[in-house]
Amino acid sequence: xxxxxxxxxxxxxxxxxxxxxxxxxxxxxxxxxxxxxxxxxxxxxxxxxxxxxxxxxxxxxxxxxxxxxxxxxxxxxxxxxxxxxxxxxxxxxxxxxxxxxxxxxxxxxxxxxxxxxxxxxxxxxxxxxxxxxxxxxxxxxxxxxxxxxxxxxxxxxxxxxxxxxxxxxxxxxxxxxxxxxxxxxxxxxxxxxxxxxxxxxxxxxxx
Ligand code: ATP
Ligand code: MG
Numbered sequence: 129x130x131x132x133x134x135x136x137x138x139x140x141x142x143x144x145x146x147x148x149x150x151x152x153x154x155x156x157x158x159x160x161x162x163x164x165x166x167x168x169x170x171x172x173x174x175x176x177x178x179x180x181x182x183x184x185x186x187x188x189x190x191x192x193x194x195x196x197x198x199x200x201x202x203x204x205x206x207x208x209x210x211x212x213x214x215x216x217x218x219x220x221x222x223x224x225x226x227x228x229x230x231x232x233x234x235x236x237x238x239x240x241x242x243x244x245x246x247x248x249x250x251x252x253x254x255x256x257x258x259x260x261x262x263x264x265x266x267x268x269x270x271x272x273x274x275x276x277x278x279x280x281x282x283x284x285x286x287x288x289x290x291x292x293x294x295x296x297x298x299x300x301x302x303x304x305x306x307x308x309x310x311x312x313x314x315x316x317x318x319x320x321x322x323x324x325x326x327x328x329x330x331x332x333x334x335x
Contacts, residue, residue, distance in 0.1 A: 138230065139168035139237045140261065142210070142222060145190045147298055147320060148197045149312045151291035153204075155266045158288040159239050160203055163264070167203050168239070169226065170194050173217040174210045185325055187211035196315040220253040223260040236261035242271035249277060258282035302326035 141156045148170070156168045172190045184190075191211055198204035209225040210217045223236060238261040240248070245265040248254060257263075263283040267273045269292040275283045298308050303326055309317055320326060 136230065136234045137163065137165045137237065138226070138234055139163070139165045139239050139264070140171055140222065140226060141168055141239045142171045142173060142217075142219060144184060144295065145170070145172045145194045146185045146295050147190070147193050147308075147312055147316050147325070149291075149293045149295060149298055149316075150310075151268070151293040153197060153313070154291050155241065155268075155288045156204065156239060157201070159237065159264050159266065159286055162286055163237055165203070165237060167205055170198050170204065170206045171210050171222055171226075172206070174213055175216050183329060189319075189323055189325060193312075193316050193319050196319055197313045199315075218252045220251070220257050220260070223257060227260060237264050238262070239264045239266060241266055241268040242273040243268060245273070245275070245278070245283070246271075299326040299329055303329050 139156065139159055141152065143152060145152065152170075156170070159165065160168050172187065172194050174187060175184075188211070191206065191208060194206045198206050207226065210222055213221060213225070219238065223238065227234065227236065238257070240263060242265060245263070248257070248263070251257065258279050263278070265273055265275060265283055265285045266288045267286070267290065269290045273285055275285055293311050298311055301308050302320060308320065
């Protein structure tokens with residue numbers, strides 16, 4: 129039987145989203161379904177500290193592409209918390225800010241890909257983040273999904289339909305004059321063209 133006032137279950141999908149692609153959207157949709165989440169909030173990073181060496185598109189462009197990509201799903205939303213906070217983005221701040229805006233009656237699930245999951249322990253305040261949210265590690269083609277070294281009860285692993293798409297590959301394709309149709313949502317294809325994003329970007333090392 130359903131409780132009278134069940135805690136709101138909210139997923140958080142953090143990312144650079146430069147640009148957002150169908151790999152992000154499928155992962156979020158799968159976790160939403162698996163964990164019965166009321167909503168998934170996409171949170172584009174401010175200045176990404178782990179990508180300090182490479183060029184990242186302006187936050188406002190990444191935010192708008194994320195809004196365009198999530199608008200049609202009633203369970204998806206996009207938040208400005210990270211792009212409006214000055215300085216580099218730390219997940220501990222994201223979790224604190226979202227918890228504060230929802231109040232205490234919320235259960236947070238932080239969704240992260242296999243590549244990002246392995247880096248979690250290097251995060252600032254790594255211990256604290258596990259108290260603020262359940263971490264959901266999702267599979268990603270080309271990366272091993274493992275929770276070794278991570279606190280066992282704080283991380284859940286989920287297999288999602290494999291989408292061998294990365295933002296860097298999308299940027300490369302645009303720079304090389306190749307289409308990104310069907311790799312990113314239609315509105316994002318059009319936004320990239322309208323703003324002339326990625327056309328003259330730096331050549332990036334393969335990932
Ligand atoms: P870049 O190539 O610039 O690093 P990206 O494709 O990795 O971009 P991010 O914005 O860095 O995208 O990723 C945000 C989150 O989404 C990360 O946790 C990442 O692991 C996850 N993710 C990205 N692409 C996929 C995918 N194809 N399948 C599953 N998870 C993904
Ligand atoms: Mg990445």
